[in-house]
Amino acid sequence: MVERQSPLEPEYYPGSHGNFEHGVDVILSETRPGSILQLAAWPGEEKRLMSAIYKATGLALPDGAGGGVTDGARSAFGFAPGKFTVVDEAEGLAAAFSGVVTPAIGTVTDLSHGRTAMRIAGPKAEWVLAKFFAIDFALPAFPIGAGRSTTHHDVFAQIQRTGADQFDIYVFRSFARSFWKALCHASEEVGYEVQ
């Protein structure tokens, strides 16, 4: 099995960095999921698509814009009207949808290579992300599981909150190294560890 190459490799330095003399306040990592899919429902077919997602992954998406859910290994969230990102640690998730999302419901697009997933976790995760995005990261406004679509310096990003102080960020692969460097740079102030 050929291993996928990470776009972050030359800039991925495990260990503590920045102002960490008093400890690190965020932990950065690349989650490297095996599957990243984008699912889109035709107007009026959103519920059927959500049912299909449940059928294929066991993830029950809540109603409402940006609603999402994660069970640790798999995650799903809405990022636009009728559109969802579904992620799995394992490869091959697209195949699980092949008979479930029919042409009458919508489409499935495999972006497993096209997006890079980074995780920021820790007490200062919200603080660091506030440097990048005009998004309210407070827990009541951005609950666990929920997703948001936004941009940073021309870089389109989808963000899912996967813990009280943990966020997974999906960016285009070609921008990923640039974004990672910026994320590390922004985290220097609070001290960060790359895992």
Place this chain on the structure above:
Amino acid sequence: MSPRRTETGGRIDRLRTIRFTFDGTPYTGYAGDTLASALLANGVTLFGRSFKYHRPRGVLTAGVEEPNALVTVLRGEVREPNIAATMVEIYDGLVAVSQNRFPSLAWDVNAINQLGGKILSAGFYYKTFMGPVIGPLKGTRFWMFCEHFIRRAAGLGRAGTAADPERYERMNAFCDVLVVGSGPAGLMAARAAADQGQRVILCELEPHFGGSANWSGETIDGTPVADWAARAVGQLEGHDNVRLLPRTTVWGYYDGNTLAALERVTDHKEAPAKGEPRHRYWAIRAKSVVLATGSFERPLVFPGNDRPCVMLAHAAERYANEFGVLPGDRIALFTNNDSAYRSALALKSAGAAIVAIIDVRQDLSSEMRKLATDAEAEILSGHAVVSTEGGKALSGLKVQRFDMVSGALTGDARSIHADCLLMSGGWSPTIHLASQAGARAEWDAARQAFLPPKPTQKWVGAGAFIGSFSTAEAIAEGRAAGLSAAGATGAPTALPVVDAAPGDPDPAPVFEIKAKGKSFVDFQHDVTAEDVRLAHREGFVSVEHLKRYTTLGMATDQGKSSNVPGLAIMAEALGKPIPEVGTTRFRPPYSAVSIGSLAAERFGDLKPERLTPMHDWHIANGATMYSAGLWYRPMIYGLAGETIEQAYVREAKATRDSAGIVDVSTLGKIAVQGPDAAELLDRVYTNMFSTLAVGKARYGLMLREDGLAFDDGTTWRLGEQNFLMTTTTANASKVMQHLEYFLDVIWPELKVTVTSVTDEWAGAAIGGPKARAILAACVKGTAVDNVTLPFMGIVHGKIADVPVMICRLSFSGEMAFEVYSGAGYGTHVWEALIEAGKPFGLVTYGLEALGTMRIEKGHVTGAEIDGRTTARDLHLDWMLSKKKPFIGSAMMDREGLIAPDRLQLVGLVSLDNRPLNGGAHIVEELDEANPHGSIGHITACCYSPALGKHIALALVSGGKARHGTRAFVSDPLRNRFGPIEIVSNHFYDPDGSRMHG
């Protein structure tokens, strides 16, 4: 330790001595001092020179509104000019220098400007440089001659040229209630809102929260108000729902309750911690805002009011109470209101002698008389200061009897010996943010001040900001404002009891004492009362014109202390009441904002860049990269000693001789999926796609709605309802937006999704006579022969155990294939192809060779699809389907778009064997001295290794009709003239035999 420091008192830390320099002289101060308080404590009275007249100036205020004491702070090679000394917190090693003086602050040769008073009045530049003729110099030429000297003589600090190594950041914040200002009103508002469970942000521009509580000397419930404020801050710090931002100036109020703030994070530190930014620009989105920004004390306008040691009354009180510094030993006060009496008492308590209180009002309340008596001050009611004496410090002043109704001065002038004169001309609420957010300010005749307008956005005001100048009012209004902002009413509660000096908040309506001498209105821009009257005499009746003609209020302090006196003087000159004259609208920023904070980190290494999956391989293998938009792509893979031209010629020639491989991952790729995908493609492309078989690709052309060419590329049918569209690299996002727009707005009934999959795929184009053999050597699971993989055919297989998708298409004119793999496998597949190609002489080639071969083949790119050309201009009319409508079809046959003399694509060959240049014009007559008669221009050029000639593509009037004719290239900017032949754009393999094999 110093001549002006009091023995006790102030909130400075007397156990921590700070060492700094001003104009090279070493001084000491205490932690908690500002540069202004520390210099005052050291007996320094001269802080700077004025803008125009170079008059000696001291410190006027104790805060952000300071117009006089502007300094330049040096950090290494970086100099930051025009910083108010009142806002600089001292730290060990601080280096500050004075400005606008030569050779020194004490002895400034340009002080001679003071003698040119009337010449240098308002409108000096207009009058001096618009008309007069002096010898050969007249009008603007005279200005240009003088400009150098004037700019040296007038102005503020000098900006540095060294790169600023500091770090700046942008922060986004959201809250329920933003409280601006942390005086008693702001603290109460923040607490009330926080107690309601609201998310609160409290911004304070000073280093310490508390505002006037830090220096007013009042008590609350028997304890100093400063202690009360400290307790309130402590309580707020204990709230998880409160964010406290000291040293943070809210400088802009924008639509949607979005406010901009600047946090000065490390200006007060010797060195920042690792990763710590110097400034943070906060973009704060607040559901509601409490404005508790307080008020500014106004100067009085009288001759000599700008002399060093003439200061605002509250500023002196603040220096005494907050910093333990007395601005003088023998202090006189000049006032039109009651607040100065409290200041007198505070300074007396701090150890100064109050020699006199000069009050323009004849009738004083018994409370004020008692305060004056307590301060052991002589009361001179119904008097005014008519002049001040001294040089670089005050030595005395003269007063005269004054009738505040008529403004008349009577009787003999009396001299008073004093080393400090404090003035108070009333208070102006700090309404800047409210003004930015909404309507015109409203004049309050009682307060003699502009009060904030009615809110047009969701804000509520409290305290001095709305003209309630007492601490008790601030506390009550602050709580009410906090509750209101939180959408709560709150139960009645016992408010803290304030013990404060009595006083009427309303001043006498006196702004100016008209006596002989320069009376300054705008200290920073050296605008005098006479300048304002001169503007009136010269016809500038509008307040907006007054402002621009005199530059009143246009300095870096934005007229915080000068606007109202200036308006009052103008109103009197016009014979109108102040509200009829009106006021100017405040604009952001409230105070100076660093450009760095606005740029934040969008520069240098932190600019986003796009890298292909094989980027690191290219670098490691000698590629010279250059940027194509945000992408980085190989230009050449140069060998030692090769020039760029030698490298691309070698790469292109080797490709045509054997095979070459190029990274095409940057091509835009869009997944077009759904039952109506083919229908969408038929509508957006000029040619038909619904007839395309699965497993085949087709070259497509898109037009804009106006009928002009938009983009081209191949689209691959991967399934019945599944297409992979490719676009040019540059137009990928434009095409995506184009498709999304039509799907969302024009044809929402089409069941199609479009998804950017540019980054999903790594792409390698391999072309040349040996290309097929190379693929055959490494591809498993499929044949690549002509039957299995015909021109525009698609196959799926594996290379080095990785799934790949191969399409046979060509951009070079050679038989070529595009090999797509998952981006994460891109380098792996690329290396496998390179390895497989070694026996066949495969070379890597960059964009220069790619461009060369496409010019030789005559393919168009963005250089030709430039937004002005049509399909016919580019000889792509064969792609315009007559069987269906498509975007642009309704407009493409307009008369102007089918005219025979339009610029059309041709090829050019240089006949003098010299290079051609992009952008050069084509002319029919060679007239180097007078180039004229352009018939077109070159869009792309190269040396063609295949032809051994310098060739180009060009857009030339008449196009094909000129094939075989001769003309000239005319490029006067690059001094290139010479003969060319106009030929077909298909220089190479015109019949496609090499491409089709």
